[in-house]
Amino acid sequence: MPGFELFGDEERREVQQVLETGVLFRYGFDAARQGRWKARALEDEIKRLTGAAHCHVCSSGTAALAIALAACGIGAGDEVIVPPFTFIATIEAVLHAGAVPVFADIDDTLCLDPHAVERAIGSRTRAVLPVHMCGAMAHIDELQSLCDAHGLALIEDACQAFGATFRGRALGTFGRMGCFSFDAVKTITCGEGGAVVTDDTTFYKLADAYSDHGHDHVGTDRGREGHAILGTNYRISELNAAVGLAQVRKTGRILEVQRRHKRLLKKALAAVDGVTFRTLPDPEGDSATFLSFLLPDEDTARRAATRLAEAGVDGCFYWYDNNWHYLRKWDHLRGMQSAARLPQELLSGTPDYRRLVLAPSDALMGRTLSMLIKLTWTPEDLARRAQAMTAVLQDVTA
Numbered sequence: 001m002p003g004f005e006l007f008g009d010e011e012r013r014e015v016q017q018v019l020e021t022g023v024l025f026r027y028g029f030d031a032a033r034q035g036r037w038k039a040r041a042l043e044d045e046i047k048r049l050t051g052a053a054h055c056h057v058c059s060s061g062t063a064a065l066a067i068a069l070a071a072c073g074i075g076a077g078d079e080v081i082v083p084p085f086t087f088i089a090t091i092e093a094v095l096h097a098g099a100v101p102v103f104a105d106i107d108d109t110l111c112l113d114p115h116a117v118e119r120a121i122g123s124r125t126r127a128v129l130p131v132h133m134c135g136a137m138a139h140i141d142e143l144q145s146l147c148d149a150h151g152l153a154l155i156e157d158a159c160q161a162f163g164a165t166f167r168g169r170a171l172g173t174f175g176r177m178g179c180f181s182f183d184a185v186k187t188i189t190c191g192e193g194g195a196v197v198t199d200d201t202t203f204y205k206l207a208d209a210y211s212d213h214g215h216d217h218v219g220t221d222r223g224r225e226g227h228a229i230l231g232t233n234y235r236i237s238e239l240n241a242a243v244g245l246a247q248v249r250k251t252g253r254i255l256e257v258q259r260r261h262k263r264l265l266k267k268a269l270a271a272v273d274g275v276t277f278r279t280l281p282d283p284e285g286d287s288a289t290f291l292s293f294l295l296p297d298e299d300t301a302r303r304a305a306t307r308l309a310e311a312g313v314d315g316c317f318y319w320y321d322n323n324w325h326y327l328r329k330w331d332h333l334r335g336m337q338s339a340a341r342l343p344q345e346l347l348s349g350t351p352d353y354r355r356l357v358l359a360p361s362d363a364l365m366g367r368t369l370s371m372l373i374k375l376t377w378t379p380e381d382l383a384r385r386a387q388a389m390t391a392v393l394q395d396v397t398a
């Protein structure tokens with residue numbers, strides 16, 4: 001997921017244009033900015049790319065999640081169904097909304113299992129928040145039907161899946177709202193940035209206002225704008241948006257290279273008995289930022305991770321032992337440790353995360369490794385990598 005591999009003159013030119021006017025703020029200063037609106041232009045590009053009717057860019061993917069939850073009216077005491085395999089930001093966003101994260105198992109897509117979600121629905125459930133992990137999709141059509149049937153808001157965390165599609169339609173556009181991240185290690189990056197997309201004008205207006213202290217952004221005099229709601233500051237700066245604008249135009253090229261590199265490596269690994277792959281509900285739509293593969297058992301997976309690192313195959317993640325992405329190692333969540341005091345209503349309403357065990361998810365994650373697909377690999381790099389990986393994996397599964 002490395003947009004940073006492609007920084008070049010395009011990014012420099014966009015940033016330079018902002019510095020020339022001196023207008024780093026995304027709103028107002030109409031005369032001084034000489035027609036340069038980077039955040040707006042980035043929103044237009046994202047709308048074109050995803051097919052969403054509306055897009056609002058903001059300061060991060062975490063902010064995008066907070067904005068989407070707020071726009072959907074999710075708050076104190078509401079339950080939101082989440083997966084145990086994600087970046088912790090997903091869970092933090094729910095907690096900071098005053099809502100209760102309720103965990104449901106993942107399936108072999110490595111994303112929320114629709115059956116597990118259905119079992120987790122209770123009288124306080126208000127939303128389902130699937131995460132399209134490692135560049136590819138959940139069974140998003142089934143999750144969408146489930147949310148429709150139960151009257152729940154579907155909010156997609158597509159932070160890791162910008163550019164990915166399911167049956168030709170962009171991930172992030174199946175839910176009431178979809179969230180993207182453009183942080184330093186995502187498919188495209190602008191340093192810090194994110195976006196929410198939606199087809200619904202009402203939710204869009206709420207998102208737009210919430211992220212800028214409730215400003216309704218009607219008219220050209222900022223001092224006289226209406227403020228229908230309270231909000232906060234999740235604005236993106238024009239400098240970050242400028243980098244994002246250059247990057248978003250490279251999305252097609254990034255996807256093409258990632259897919260080609262992934263296809264080659266996957267073919268090599270498929271020849272190893274004992275190696276299987278994550279299920280992709282629509283392989284064509286995979287953004288191919290990662291190659292995720294499964295070993296027969298946890299012990300073999302752990303040995304494979306060690307041996308691959310020793311063989312110089314970098315960029316392989318064994319999430320099960322990593323502190324950031326899987327529930328098993330989230331001791332701070334298990335202890336509900338927050339710098340801010342959490343609302344009483346939340347504490348009384350939360351399940352005891354300390355005792356929470358998700359055996360089906362553990363069984364999958366204990367066997368899974370994911371390798372980051374880089375854009376700058378040469379054909380020789382790819383051949384060497386395929387050979388080294390095949391040798392290690394044949395050996396550990398023998």
Ligand SMILES: *Cc1c(COP(=O)(O)O)cnc(C)c1O
Nearest residue numbers: 060061062087089159160181183
């Ligand atoms: C990166 C990421 C986020 C948060 O995005 P930031 O821009 O870093 O705040 C949220 N969810 C997932 C799944 C992510 O990978």
